[in-house]
Amino acid sequence: MSVHITSPDFKANARKALADAPLQQALAKVGPGFIGKRAAAADKLPEFKALRDSARDIKNHTLAHLDLYLERFETKARAAGGHVHFAVDAAQARDIVLDICRQLGAKTVTKGKSMISEEIALNDHLEANGIEPVETDLGEYLIQIRGEGPSHIIAPAIHLNKEQVEADFRRVHADLPPERNLSEPTALLAEARGKLRERFLAADVGITGANFLVAETGTSIIVTNEGNGDLTQTLPKAHIVLASLEKLVPTLEDVSQLLRVLARSATGQEMSVYTTFSTGPRRADDLDGPGEYHVVILDNGRSGMLAGQFREMLRCIRCGACMNHCPVYHAVGGHAYGWVYPGPMGAVLTPSLIGIEKGRNLPNASTFCGRCEQVCPVRIPLPKLMRNWREKEFERHLTPATQRYGLAFWAFFARRGWLYRPATRAAMAVLALAGKARGRFSKLPLAGGWTQYREFPAPEGGTFQAQWAARTSAQKSAR
Amino acid sequence: MSMREQSPVSVGLFVTCLVDTMRPSVGFAAVRLLEAAGCAVSVPRQTCCGQPAFNSGDRATTRALAEQMITAFETFDYVVAPSGSCAGMIKTHYPELFVGEPDWMPRVERFCAKVFELVSFLADVRGVTHVAAAYEGTVTYHDSCSGLRELGIQAQPRQLLASVAGLTLAEMPDSDVCCGFGGTFCVKYPDVSNAIVEKKAANIVASGADTLLAGDLGCLMNMAGKLQREGRSIRVRHVAEVLAGIGDTPPIGQPRPSAAGLGEAGQGRKP
Amino acid sequence: MTSSSSDHSSRDVVFASVRRALGVNGAEAPRRQAVADRIAGHPEGVIPARAQLPADEQIALFKAMVEAAAATLVHLPDAAAVPGAVAAYLRARNLPMSILRGADPRLAGLPWQDEPALDVWIGPSDGRQLAGLSHAFAGIAESGTVVMLSGPDNPSTLNLLPDHHLVVVDARDVTGTYEEVWTRIRAAYGPGTLPRTVNWITGPSRSADIEQTLLLGAHGPRSLHVLLVGEMPAGEA
Numbered sequence: 001m002s003v004h005i006t007s008p009d010f011k012a013n014a015r016k017a018l019a020d021a022p023l024q025q026a027l028a029k030v031g032p033g034f035i036g037k038r039a040a041a042a043d044k045l046p047e048f049k050a051l052r053d054s055a056r057d058i059k060n061h062t063l064a065h066l067d068l069y070l071e072r073f074e075t076k077a078r079a080a081g082g083h084v085h086f087a088v089d090a091a092q093a094r095d096i097v098l099d100i101c102r103q104l105g106a107k108t109v110t111k112g113k114s115m116i117s118e119e120i121a122l123n124d125h126l127e128a129n130g131i132e133p134v135e136t137d138l139g140e141y142l143i144q145i146r147g148e149g150p151s152h153i154i155a156p157a158i159h160l161n162k163e164q165v166e167a168d169f170r171r172v173h174a175d176l177p178p179e180r181n182l183s184e185p186t187a188l189l190a191e192a193r194g195k196l197r198e199r200f201l202a203a204d205v206g207i208t209g210a211n212f213l214v215a216e217t218g219t220s221i222i223v224t225n226e227g228n229g230d231l232t233q234t235l236p237k238a239h240i241v242l243a244s245l246e247k248l249v250p251t252l253e254d255v256s257q258l259l260r261v262l263a264r265s266a267t268g269q270e271m272s273v274y275t276t277f278s279t280g281p282r283r284a285d286d287l288d289g290p291g292e293y294h295v296v297i298l299d300n301g302r303s304g305m306l307a308g309q310f311r312e313m314l315r316c317i318r319c320g321a322c323m324n325h326c327p328v329y330h331a332v333g334g335h336a337y338g339w340v341y342p343g344p345m346g347a348v349l350t351p352s353l354i355g356i357e358k359g360r361n362l363p364n365a366s367t368f369c370g371r372c373e374q375v376c377p378v379r380i381p382l383p384k385l386m387r388n389w390r391e392k393e394f395e396r397h398l399t400p401a402t403q404r405y406g407l408a409f410w411a412f413f414a415r416r417g418w419l420y421r422p423a424t425r426a427a428m429a430v431l432a433l434a435g436k437a438r439g440r441f442s443k444l445p446l447a448g449g450w451t452q453y454r455e456f457p458a459p460e461g462g463t464f465q466a467q468w469a470a471r472t473s474a475q476k477s478a479r
Numbered sequence: 480m481s482m483r484e485q486s487p488v489s490v491g492l493f494v495t496c497l498v499d500t501m502r503p504s505v506g507f508a509a510v511r512l513l514e515a516a517g518c519a520v521s522v523p524r525q526t527c528c529g530q531p532a533f534n535s536g537d538r539a540t541t542r543a544l545a546e547q548m549i550t551a552f553e554t555f556d557y558v559v560a561p562s563g564s565c566a567g568m569i570k571t572h573y574p575e576l577f578v579g580e581p582d583w584m585p586r587v588e589r590f591c592a593k594v595f596e597l598v599s600f601l602a603d604v605r606g607v608t609h610v611a612a613a614y615e616g617t618v619t620y621h622d623s624c625s626g627l628r629e630l631g632i633q634a635q636p637r638q639l640l641a642s643v644a645g646l647t648l649a650e651m652p653d654s655d656v657c658c659g660f661g662g663t664f665c666v667k668y669p670d671v672s673n674a675i676v677e678k679k680a681a682n683i684v685a686s687g688a689d690t691l692l693a694g695d696l697g698c699l700m701n702m703a704g705k706l707q708r709e710g711r712s713i714r715v716r717h718v719a720e721v722l723a724g725i726g727d728t729p730p731i732g733q734p735r736p737s738a739a740g741l742g743e744a745g746q747g748r749k750p
Numbered sequence: 751m752t753s754s755s756s757d758h759s760s761r762d763v764v765f766a767s768v769r770r771a772l773g774v775n776g777a778e779a780p781r782r783q784a785v786a787d788r789i790a791g792h793p794e795g796v797i798p799a800r801a802q803l804p805a806d807e808q809i810a811l812f813k814a815m816v817e818a819a820a821a822t823l824v825h826l827p828d829a830a831a832v833p834g835a836v837a838a839y840l841r842a843r844n845l846p847m848s849i850l851r852g853a854d855p856r857l858a859g860l861p862w863q864d865e866p867a868l869d870v871w872i873g874p875s876d877g878r879q880l881a882g883l884s885h886a887f888a889g890i891a892e893s894g895t896v897v898m899l900s901g902p903d904n905p906s907t908l909n910l911l912p913d914h915h916l917v918v919v920d921a922r923d924v925t926g927t928y929e930e931v932w933t934r935i936r937a938a939y940g941p942g943t944l945p946r947t948v949n950w951i952t953g954p955s956r957s958a959d960i961e962q963t964l965l966l967g968a969h970g971p972r973s974l975h976v977l978l979v980g981e982m983p984a985g986e987a
Contacts, residue, residue, distance in 0.1 A: 015670050026961070031653075033962040047798045054795040061788070067768045067776050068785040076942060086761040138968060139959035155959060162961050185960040193969060200969075201877055216789045217944050227955040227970025230910050234947070245764065250785070251792040256928040260798070270815065271893040273955060274970065277948035287874040287905040289946050299764045307771035327657045331674035365668050367661025367675070368534060369624035384575075390536030399536065403667065407532060411540040414496070414527040415547065421524070424500045439734035440707060449666035453673035454704030457501065457732035464494045464503035468522045 007338030010361035037268025076218025080280030112229035114209030151334030432461030563626015612724030815894025819953030874905035
């Protein structure tokens with residue numbers, strides 16, 4: 001897949017998504033699938049709110065001492081026989097991975113789910129250099145064989161239905177009998193399991209992401225339900241971990257706090273099936289495990305976020321709860337956001353990573369309903385951060401002209417009460433008169449965005465302030 | 480209204496610019512409810528709390544409007560608005576605008592502490608548990624986002640509605656999910672906004688109610704506009720109208736009876 | 751492989767920009783002390799009340815949570831009953847009477863001769879075995895999790911490749927919380943040190959990537975069977 005950025009075309013993407021019937025059918029299941037499960041898991045744990053506070057505090061502490069925890073992690077990972085590499089940007093990260101693969105003479109690499117891999121477009125780079133990447137998370141495998149990017153950070157193929165998956169499997173697994181029955185998800189899963197099992201056993205290098213890096217022990221952690229990440233990292237000659245620098249946490253106790261909120265927020269599980277702590281390569285007396293262990297720590301603009309008003313975004317643990325609860329995400333899905341990270345977290349993170357010029361639509365495409373902040377396990381004030389982007393956009397005159405002039409026109413009156421009152425009174429009188437017969441308008445000049453889909457109610461006539469003033473003076477003269 | 484031995488608390492009514500211009504009857508409903516709760520209501524000259532500017536990233540305009548608002552209202556014991564969105568804007572966001580201004584900050588904080596949304600003010604501050612109102616019909620209540628999440632308004636309107644004679648409350652599915660209005664969002668991203676309000680309209684219809692209530696006029700106009708475009712006969716009103724017993728004014732987007740067709744705006748169900 | 755020089759310069763750039771953003775130089779004594787203290791003290795945060803139960807309730811919670819995670823569990827009076835329970839598991843599922851296990855002395859010492867029909871193999875998995883047997887380092891009642899440590903005694907591939915993963919958990923090793931497990935691992939391996947892999951396993955492998963339909967047996971074992979052995983001495987929880 002390629003990570004061509006289409007975020008500037010959010011509106012067109014959204015229109016396309018809204019007209020895509022299979023997508024809408026898939027999206028209709030997002031809310032019911034995730035929201036109730038998360039709520040049930042949260043309700044079952046009386047300490048859940050306190051744990052969210054704890055998780056937020058741990059992340060804040062770590063970010064404030066990030067340089068020192070990075071140093072500690074590096075020291076401990078090296079002491080355990082691992083290699084730690086730092087990448088300033090995506091290109092450096094890609095080259096580091098390619099170098100490791102080349103030195104091992106790798107032909108194929110298996111991959112666990114990694115959003116960093118998507119961010120740096122690693123698969124394209126490996127393919128261009130003659131190395132075959134094989135995604136092994138079922139969802140990632142589905143989108144890889146379709147040449148798509150993920151539409152959700154924990155459920156990358158949530159936009160697909162089983163008929164689409166069946167068609168793709170028949171196309172790609174052409175060696176299997178065409179008459180086989182693939183109508184049920186169980187059959188599709190069994191086929192993927194068989195196909196990928198061969199790839200796991202044959203791979204030269206395994207690449208995973210990291211949910212956390214633990215400074216205390218130099219450990220990387222992955223959390224999965226399928227077990228693909230474990231097979232990816234255990235069977236090949238080398239395990240490469242891709243992590244961005246905010247994945248650090250200080251201690252094993254700290255990460256235990258975060259793990260208590262991660263799965264509950266993501267899928268509503270008490271704990272994901274496989275939580276795997278990896279420290280260095282295979283030990284001298286081990287009978288299995290990778291011979292080499294590399295951790296690539298990516299900055300790619302995140303250190304800049306530490307300085308400003310977006311530092312809080314670096315607390316994100318990628319649970320996906322914000323998009324699972326977002327009415328905009330429910331309406332248009334993840335691809336409409338036009339890059340790797342969708343939903344509210346993407347609306348804040350994407351402009352930080354690709355620039356507000358390209359990403360400006362995303363923080364604007366929010367109703368600020370606040371449901372994302374309400375469920376965020378690390379209490380990131382996502383609406384506030386989206387608003388911060390809107391402020392930057394406004395300051396830098398990137399706001400579209402019509403919006404800017406509209407706002408200025410309104411502000412001119414709102415700041416001048418002596419003009420506002422007669423102006424609104426006159427305007428409402430005209431509108432009320434025009435709308436008197438029907439009580440509403442089906443078309444209204446300058447309000448096409450509204451009346452394209454809705455009626456616009458006619459005002460009652462007269463402003464409250466004018467009527468109140470009349471009432472008060474009538475009472476005074478009656479006294 | 481009767482004056483007891485205690486002097487009534489003074490309330491500055493911030494009617495909000497939408498109620499001021501679009502639906503003054505909500506303002507009068509608020510006055511009636513506040514007076515019944517023993518408040519002396521004043522309406523200082525006012526425009527807007529600044530939320531449209533705030534959410535458009537125009538901090539300077541927001542700051543100017545906030546200052547204008549504070550100056551106009553800070554002498555009252557309480558400041559009450561028939562809108563969770565506007566009250567939430569003031570109460571939770573004004574302090575952000577004055578960060579690093581020690582001259583202003585204590586004043587802003589004192590001010591914000593006395594700002595309330597109407598229904599939660601009645602229930603939580605004035606201890607109102609009943610209203611003297613009647614409304615024949617089945618209503619469903621939409622929880623507008625800011626009121627719900629910034630101010631915790633959820634039980635109060637339902638509690639007061641339960642005391643309205645003749646009224647039955649039928650909850651809709653996902654009453655706490657956004658209606659897609661989002662201020663300028665609905666005109667900046669009309670297609671997405673429409674997709675959201677379509678779902679909301681379906682949930683409203685699924686409740687079986689003949690009347691939709693909420694505490695924010697922006698959301699109400701959005702939902703009423705969608706329901707009417709779909710040809711639904713569900714009446715849409717601000718919750719204050721029903722609580723104040725003025726549920727006989729034409730619903731949002733309906734003409735006055737004299738100008739109406741076949742009793743569209745009347746109280747009775749359409750056959 | 752050694753790090754290249756470009757790696758080193760990238761490292762310097764990353765550290766410099768992190769420090770610039772934080773407004774620090776990295777030499778500040780109070781910051782260094784805060785980090786050293788946190789790592790040395792590894793403070794516990796919020797511990798759920800659910801995980802702090804008396805011994806018998808803790809075992810009951812462990813069993814309930816294991817089953818809630820879609821794993822199965824038998825509670826055996828003692829370890830000597832394990833070979834019989836393994837044979838019974840395989841027989842009940844019409845599986846070949848063959849099991850691959852690690853060299854763990856706690857498994858090696860079991861009366862396998864009591865089950866002459868059962869073929870017992872020792873070593874890591876290459877993916878061809880249907881059933882694997884490991885001995886857990888601990889069980890965690892809070893979430894029904896088994897804790898597996900890599901090493902020659904219990905190779906990690908046993909946790910992953912067989913279709914059926916059978917895990918012996920000694921009731922005395924069932925803790926309430928994750929934190930107690932870290933304490934025990936530190937006691938066994940020394941502070942700041944972990945085995946190559948620590949696997950927390952909570953139920954069998956699963957995926958919901960096709961239309962959010964939850965299906966067991968994605969890539970790892972389709973079944974996880976816990977053989978809980980013995981009782982927890984009273985007052986130990």
